[in-house]
Amino acid sequence: MKALETLICQLIDEQALSRSTLVYRVFDALLVLVGIGSAVAATQPDLPPFVAAGCLYAIAAIWGWFVLDYLARVWVAPANRDLKDRTLWQIRLEWIQSRNGVIDLGSVLPLAVGLVFAAWTPSGAPLLAVFWISRFARYTTGLDMLWRVLARERQPVLGVFLIFVLVMLLAAVLAYHTERLVQPERFGSLSMALWWAVTTLTTTGYGDSVPTTPFGRLLAGFVMICGITVFGLLAGILATGFSNELRRRDFLRNWDLVAQVPFLHDVGPGTIADLANMLRPREVPARTVLARRGQPGDCMYFIVQGEVEALVKPKPHLMGPGQFFGEIALLTGGPRTATVVTITQCRLLVLDIADFRAIAASRPELLEVIQGEADRRLGIGGLAQPKETLHE
Incomplete structure (x- = not known):
């Protein structure tokens, strides 16, 4: 049992670079890609029945493996850790509540819940296999960094969001008063005008609602320019925030590493x-x-x-x-x-x-x-x- 526990610890160690660990990471990534690919392929209407059934079996097998992987991680969580007056199950509970524990649980729990409300058909519970993409978050700090950037830049980001909402509401009201008599089927309510304002401000422009009056077209051009400006400003804020966060993280990490080199102490x-x-x-x-x-x-x-x-x-x-x-x-x-x-x-x-x-x-x-x-x-x-x- 001890040898098996040691082997599992070696395979799932996120910090290790041993060959066995790297092979297991690649295997885990391939299972995620095959599972999501099977969920997508099973929804194709012209797929032969036996191929669709094979996709569903593959999703079930991969899900079963991920459940075993999660249980194994819970079981070996106390390995190489100081108990400090804590029981083994207290340490396991701490891991379940940790970042990696939540990520792993998020990759197996949705499909289990889906079985309660949906059948095991291509359009049912197996579609929740798309949540397996979250397993990649275990090996990256990108999501954590995004959260820190948004927390540090919340004031400018909130300011840009308020500008977006203000322009959207103002454009919707003006478009409603300008176009509702000419195009009542497109701008007959403020909610319809809001839909036009959102698609125009985001420069998506589905084309289902297009102003026809001269003032309406002038308004549309102004809204497009505002949309480009707002999203350019938001991109600049986030890019600067990410750059500063990366520099801060690298500096702190490198400082700790440099401090470990004895000849640099003086x-x-x-x-x-x-x-x-x-x-x-x-x-x-x-x-x-x-x-x-x-x-x-x-x-x-x-x-x-x-x-x-x-x-x-x-x-x-x-x-x-x-x-x-x-x-x-x-x-x-x-x-x-x-x-x-x-x-x-x-x-x-x-x-x-x-x-x-x-x-x-x-x-x-x-x-x-x-x-x-x-x-x-x-x-x-x-x-x-x-x-x-x-x-x-």
Whole structure:
């Protein structure tokens, strides 16, 4: 039982980059796509009956797998967690109420509820398989980021929405008074005029309601321009909000990662802040080649977690958290001096050559630290380290 629990934990770990975890993610994604595709295909009227039945069986089988997946996640939720005076079921309840727990429940519960109110036919409960697309939200923070952006930009977004509503109501009232006598079947009520205002303001223009009077057409042109302006303004606000949120998230994440590198502890908060803006985190699975001997060096790496191996003579050199490599090619302008391969799954921070040169010019104290380590590796810094054991 313990071995099975460990295997399940390895497969469903959202942070892991092991081969088995990646394979399971791909398998889960394929099940989602096949299930939604089957729900869409089953509604085709000219589909042979046996194919439609096969689609329904596929949806049922996939749903059953997702139910088992959800129950397994609930069961192993206490694994690798400190109980802290909590029972196993209290931890499981916490997971059920967590973000991922709600996402997984949202992918299995709608179809179960649908069976109560609809039959298992192509136009019934199986259509709720479209909710399975929510499973992809487990591997992305896009929805969380959208919520934070809307929360931070709520004032300007609300202002744009109020402008939209004001223009829509004003246009509907004016169109109603202008067109109702000419086109009573199209503008005979304010609700009809509101429909025209919405389709025109959003620049959709279904064409079912079109002003015919000169003032009505002039009004329609004004509403179209207002619609473009309003939605352009909204797009700009959201784009700026997303950009700021991404920058804020990357800065905080990089700061935490940079702070874990021991040799950077003494360079000062200003230098760490500059590095946090420049460094790019990278998750790398085991047995990945990061640098090849003889190739040009375009970046250097800081190891936050995991181990890498520099294939040098007389024997390979291992490096772990807190160390860095790739700096010598950037300092000398020469090619890589060794091939570097990850031994385990690694979390790295990557510093591009352009950013390296920029921060070397603005933060000489950081350059001194990197230069000192490079000299030590080259055997110049007074340490007895043979040159052939140089790693990069």
